Amino acid sequence: MYRLSELNIQQQQAVTAGLGPVLVMAGPGSGKTRVLTQRIAHLIDTLAVSPYNILAVTFTNKAAREMETRVVNMLGDQARGLSLGTFHATCARILRREAEHLPLNANFVIFDADDQVCLVKRVLADLDLDEKKFRAPGILGSISRAKNELLVPEDYPLQTYRDEVVKRVYMRYQEMLTANNAVDFDDLLLWVAWLLEGKAAVRDKYARRFEHVLVDEFQDTNMAQYVLLKHLASFHGNIFVVGDTDQSIYRWRGADYRNVLRFEKDFPATQLILLEQNYRSTQAILDAAMAVIDQNPQRTRKELVTERGAGAKVIYYEAYDERVEASFIIEEIAKRVRQKVAKPGDFAIMYRTNAQSRVLEEAFLQAGLPYKLVGAQRFYGRREIKDVVAYLRLVHNPQDEISLARVINVPPRKIGDKTWQSLLTHAHQSGISPADVLLHLGNDGADHRQAFSGRAARTLAGFGRLLSEWRGLASGMPPLKLLDRILEDVDYSSYINDGTDEGQERWENVLELRRLATEFSEQPLESFLERVALVSDQDTIEATASVPTLLTLHAAKGLEFPVVFIAGLDEGTLPHSRSFEEPEEMMEECRLLYVGMTRAKDLLYLVYPLHRNTFGYSEPTIPSRFLEEIPPDILEDRTVGRAGYSSGRSRGSLPAPDRWPNRAAAHARILEQRYPPGSRVVHPVWGEGLVLNSKIEDDDEVVDIFFEDIGLKRVAASLAKLELKA
DNA sequence: GCATCGGATTTTTTT
């Protein structure tokens, strides 16, 4: 059951706001998820709106799941029928239902970033364009931007020769998607916006159904999303959006925080509600965050207040380089865990670019401390996962040439490039898809056989037979069973698990995908594929982490942690060098830091490395401009060899080298061998192992240990908590 | 058809 009395006045106002458009400006930690979920409960329970007539959209599955859980906790079965999901998943559902109005059938697959690049490369080759001159990711960026602005190829504006090229590629790319019975991420939104705009009957159907439309993170919507929301809410006009322009960090994805201003203009009777009370952070953290965001011009100043008290000062630390930065962070975590003032799961380490995680990971590994890295890409981008998913996609939608190309010779079955090319040529000449040719050959159809050499025809027919069998099984089978059948038929395990450590790891990833498939035993293959295509990085975060979390600042949005480290606060990293040209982009970098800082509940660390390794060379850095605006008296400078906060953060000048501890001096010096070869040791994470080798290096003992299950590992004795076994 | 080598290229952020 839900209780209004637990909300503050503004939150209550938002939850119980009357009909019509409502805009809730919600600062960080102001309880916006709470407002959204209570609003839904209020609509259903108090106003007796049927859940069937309510649509709530978020940006990540995690946010959607969290809202769903909370609503179900309040209402139980009463909430059944509610439409709650991400923009992309919601659109996918609508498109499958309305496929008859589209040049697609309901089995369409969703192409991910890699597939898109593959497809564009093919288009470039088709059009005889130089792939070096016109890079696929760059072209895709332009296409994506156009799609987010609802620009179809025909309307692509031409100002330069490059535009001309992009337009031609865009056109052909779109044709190829259709031929593959596929859509990309942007299409999910674009097609729905197109349907709602162009097909009055479809628009009416949904606009009448959704009496109430609720939107989370509204500042991150792009034009396509804005337009489709407008259409969805066009009949009843009850649109309730929650957002914070200060947390707009997806400009590069087409998001436009000015949609918030547009909203007020398009819906003149909008009720505006401000949530400024912060329930998350200490005042010290909020003051520092406000100092950062306030330097953003053209913005209505907002006061963030908390009742949590002043709290500890924000800690500032200058590290010699990224490695010292990492060991400082780990030492701090270890210290606080030892002191029992925090649990490992309380910590998050945030950074601007994924590449920065590497040094941090290495430091964790060396210290023998477990951690969790956020990033769906890390898992779903893996070769073995893409292979297996491609098989499933192909079975579901044989027109998917990208998946076919991926698996036709994986594991190797003697179908090389030559055979593949002649398959493609023959298919196009016959006006059918390559997979159809395969299926024909597999079913002993004679009509296509003469197009290939005897050997090629036999191998192709063999694969066609397999594909045809799988297709026959697919409809009546849970995704897991089909997956197992494919793995067995192609003997994928012996292909990927080749006896090396890497092979072992790859096979374990496949098993992890298998585990995920078990959750879809009651659902069709389509649902499983959609889930795999639309996972977000955030979705990989466990609700209750028991170890420190490493994540990008972007992935951190919407989350909170007791202790937050923000690493790499140097010019070029944060703000990122790619943002120097555009003032708008520089402002977004500023907001990005603000988002990160406001994730912290109790303690915030800002870390600046004086040197950074780029392309193998260590170079001196300049401290982030955003640090300058934080008043020194609200920071605690923990830089070694410096008392208190010094304003002399020398821009560009090199520090005296002897003032900075090197790695070896940062921890206790070890001068004597303690783990001789042959001794058995216990490692906190990897368990028991045998010491193979050990040497003293840089006042530390470097130990090579063989672990039964893990293999050979090299650790630093000063960091890894090794225990000698008698 | 596959492995190996050398050279270019790399760093935003992600549904």
Added chain:
DNA sequence: AATCCGATGC
């Protein structure tokens, strides 16, 4: 430094 790509050789 590490990875990816293409060309070359087997």
